[in-house]
Amino acid sequence: MTDTFQDLLAELRAILGTRGFHADPETVGPWLTDWRGRYTGKALGLAAPASTDELARVVRACHRAGVPIVPQGGNSGMSGGATPDASGSSLLLTTRRMNAIRSIDAEARQAVCEAGVVLQTLHEAAAEKSLRFPLTLGGKGSATVGGLISTNAGGTQVLRHGVMRAQVLGLEAVLPDGRVFDALTPLRKDNRGFDLKQLFIGSEGTLGIVTAATLRLVPALADRAVAWVGLATIHHARSLLLHCEAALGGALEGFEVLPQDCLESVLDYLPDARSPLAEAHDWHALIEVVAEDAASAESLRSRVEECLAAAFEADLIKDAVLASSEAQAEAFWTLRDSISMAERARGPAMQHDISVPVERMPAFIEEAGAEVETAFPGVRALGFGHLGDGNIHFHVAAPPGTDRATWEASQGAAINRRVHDLVTAWGGSISAEHGIGQSKRGELARLHDPVALDLMRAIKAALDPDELLNPGKLVTLARESAKA
């Protein structure tokens, strides 16, 4: 280790103290592998600043020393975006000690959170004020506000409330040279030039490290109605979605779909679970409708029943059941939330987080699914998830009995490329909500609009010319050829 590095480590220890800086492998090690276990890197050490000021001083010190930083929130990302490379020349920086909810203004419906606040904690704090933070996802017990912003997270409430970008009213970030960009104070209207905070949302820590945010809250639920619906085809699901949007307006909060095949995997995987409907249907929809005040809550069930009865009359649906209790509603959601685990238990699969324009999704699922099954004989192509957002998780499952490692090594890249080619041809995105990180960088370079890639590189070069923030993720200054 060079003197420069030794000097930097000493400086970091001086800034951060013993609780804030670690170089021992037992402490650092667990954070060098992403939670899916697909990437493992090395780091000079682990910095855990306790404040924006400490974090900014760390970034300034690294900037002077030319040492890259890999920011990390809950380490629950899907694309390896928070895992350093194998060189060991970067500093890993965790925001977990910056975990204060600085304030919740119930009247203005805003929370000011530090980057390390865990999503579940924010949910609970909002609930205490009879409010909700309207974004949730599977990793809520570990995902942090900073990570959710940096990856522009999605989840199951996007249909009504939008993605993470829509929840960010204000933001504070530390720039690659250690200066603090402070746009925490929310203004509903502000036309003083470029909306710079947008740059830090979804840029995966490559332009700045998000240190705090002012987030939007919404009223707590007075009640919810959760329905499970059987459908003849995925096209009927889209028609039902439009029907529900017209009948229920803004009260429709979730609209998830899954094919019979997925439901069967889940029923195999969860021994105590049972299908909500008596008969099998080719497709299923899980619908959540909410009420935020007493008057809406009173009419909620009857409105949903009326909506579904009309859908039945119009031949949009085959069957439907409305959860009769909160426990049954939870059981319906458990079926949905268990698909990924159930599919994993069933055997190897290549998973794709993709979107296309909402109106094209039914045709995409049918046509792209058939094309992939023809191109790779024996595989099953399954699409499930957020139909209302035009976002599905498109899994290509190996033939039964296939060895995972062999199959992934021999077929994985070709399947990924085929799926991404199809999505691109349909005007869609190869990353709807999981981001690019390191896992999709090659595919982004291969398939994304060259003008957009050039713009991203130009902005990266302008803000972080030495590539000191999250190097090797999302965007690099070198033009790269495609790699899988």
Added chain:
Amino acid sequence: MTDTFQDLLAELRAILGTRGFHADPETVGPWLTDWRGRYTGKALGLAAPASTDELARVVRACHRAGVPIVPQGGNSGMSGGATPDASGSSLLLTTRRMNAIRSIDAEARQAVCEAGVVLQTLHEAAAEKSLRFPLTLGGKGSATVGGLISTNAGGTQVLRHGVMRAQVLGLEAVLPDGRVFDALTPLRKDNRGFDLKQLFIGSEGTLGIVTAATLRLVPALADRAVAWVGLATIHHARSLLLHCEAALGGALEGFEVLPQDCLESVLDYLPDARSPLAEAHDWHALIEVVAEDAASAESLRSRVEECLAAAFEADLIKDAVLASSEAQAEAFWTLRDSISMAERARGPAMQHDISVPVERMPAFIEEAGAEVETAFPGVRALGFGHLGDGNIHFHVAAPPGTDRATWEASQGAAINRRVHDLVTAWGGSISAEHGIGQSKRGELARLHDPVALDLMRAIKAALDPDELLNPGKLVTLARESAKA
């Protein structure tokens, strides 16, 4: 004129034909002065491309020749952002011939519009499909989609629907070197890196020329209820706003306030108008509540009456009247929309388009108003407008009988500075919805966060290093000292 210029003009004529290029003063002249008549510039000529392709070829030709371009939509901006400078070395480019609504998808509730589509035209086209484009403002008869996006326009429906940024689902823009950035296809979820389209919204044509956009539509109104309310203080207005938000939820679409003084100016200015309430009140609020379906429409009036009755019981309001007809509703809005004209007729005033955090606005109006009236004896400080957005128009009116030119020359800059200093101290914005253009550039340089200014310059330098797009507006590469 040099050979380079002559060559460029010949090239532009070849690209655009006789309908698309003009250099004669009679045709070009009217577009060289902003509609408020505060700025007049010169131009090499007026380009009026009929398509994105033509526009891109014009930009490429200018890029090669090193000739700057000033883009112009409806020429109804408030800050001189579409008026060239006096050098005569730029090309004025109007989008008015790119005025096709390419498509309206009623099912997906989206319209694809070219930049030159006039707002009023879009309103009418949406209405034909039983939909609405949820943004409106005084200049709707001339303001264009491209201009509204480039200035991130606001208006009177922001409370419920957000500013222009929130209406843009997809966007196409021509970059300073003539390449086309195409992000027109809307995806509800897309995490392929930076959300680049955000950069072109609100950047006033300094980073690219918006050529088309996919815009969000909402259901047409089934009915609306418009109420006029008398209030004891501006603090009561804020309390009433919170009361209405709680009682009416998402149905509250507009919440405007004005002081008695403003109402009197309007009643003087409009001879046939009369005050909606029998007595004078220190403050007034104009409230619009909407219904988008038959069921909500049926209960609309009773819900608003109940809400106002409860407000009266709670001593939030002094008096209120619900418009009994659409004609009366229009009459209420005419009072509101005539304030600017009425104030102008009354005498000279320095006008400021400012915002502060919504919850601080009542105190700001009182305290800043008093401070300005003390600092500039004889003036009246008036705040009126979009209380729900934390955005008011803050007018400082000259003492009666003052000569406009003398007063503006002697007091204008000092008043502007004082108001902007106050807004900045209160955590607000010196431009809430009108943009920076050329009129506020000096004040932005003087008062904005230096880190934000540096970021803007860095991005401008990365995308438009030769400052060929809308030079001298919003952001310039040279660090400038403050000027009024």
